[in-house]
Amino acid sequence: MLTLYFSPGACSLASHIGLEETGAPYEAKPILLAKGQQRTAEYQKINPRGKVPALSVDGKILVENTAILTYLARRFPEKKLMPTDPAEEARGIGTMCWFSSIVHPSYQRVNRPERFAEGEAAHPGVKENGRKSFWANCQEIDSMIQGKEWIMGSDYTLVDPYALVFYGWGERGKFPMKDLSAYTAWYDRMMKRPTVKKTVEAEQNISTS
Numbered sequence: 411m412l413t414l415y416f417s418p419g420a421c422s423l424a425s426h427i428g429l430e431e432t433g434a435p436y437e438a439k440p441i442l443l444a445k446g447q448q449r450t451a452e453y454q455k456i457n458p459r460g461k462v463p464a465l466s467v468d469g470k471i472l473v474e475n476t477a478i479l480t481y482l483a484r485r486f487p488e489k490k491l492m493p494t495d496p497a498e499e500a501r502g503i504g505t506m507c508w509f510s511s512i513v514h515p516s517y518q519r520v521n522r523p524e525r526f527a528e529g530e531a532a533h534p535g536v537k538e539n540g541r542k543s544f545w546a547n548c549q550e551i552d553s554m555i556q557g558k559e560w561i562m563g564s565d566y567t568l569v570d571p572y573a574l575v576f577y578g579w580g581e582r583g584k585f586p587m588k589d590l591s592a593y594t595a596w597y598d599r600m601m602k603r604p605t606v607k608k609t610v611e612a613e614q615n616i617s618t619s
């Protein structure tokens with residue numbers, strides 16, 4: 411049994427879409443970050459770090475989008491969700507590691523500056539640095555996609571749903587995402603995939619208040 415713990419609009423959207431792409435039956439359990447549900451004793455038993463996503467595979471817990479997406483692609487090889495060539499697969503994993511270690515924290519500095527510096531006086535500077543870095547990262551994603559249909563090239567992979575998270579955050583943070591022509595054309599292609607559209611809409615229909 412596969413059970414995904416996610417929060418609407420959070421980075422867990424990547425794993426949520428990844429699961430949908432497998433076509434396998436799964437249960438999706440919302441953990442509402444806005445309500446602090448990641449800090450409940452019940453969820454701490456799932457992921458003591460209090461983060462989403464977490465994927466329970468018959469009771470074994472996997473965390474981190476990069477690990478979950480790689481697991482899903484390997485568990486369902488017939489779905490061809492990651493390249494089979496080892497070097498190409500490593501290139502995809504490398505891109506996801508960059509998403510997780512650089513791109514995600516750049517947006518976090520915009521959203522949660524208090525996690526990066528003590529004292530309110532320091533927060534505007536942290537936010538400003540986050541905005542500059544996040545925008546530079548979005549521009550890098552845009553250039554990565556230029557001349558290609560999907561992030562890795564001509565084939566859709568599970569690196570794509572991870573990149574969707576940041577396009578959404580960019581829009582939410584009022585960054586001029588439409589100026590990024592390749593990233594925006596790719597976003598439109600993503601939203602035409604029934605699996606992606608269904609998952610995004612399912613998350614949007616969850617009330618977070």
Ligand SMILES: N[C@@H](CCC(=O)N[C@@H](CS)C(=O)NCC(=O)O)C(=O)O
Nearest residue numbers: 420421448460461462463474475510
């Ligand atoms: N690198 C992790 C990041 C996980 C993460 O930071 N998730 C955020 C949501 S985008 C979270 O659960 N935040 C809750 C909190 O920090 O209280 C991954 O890719 O899974």
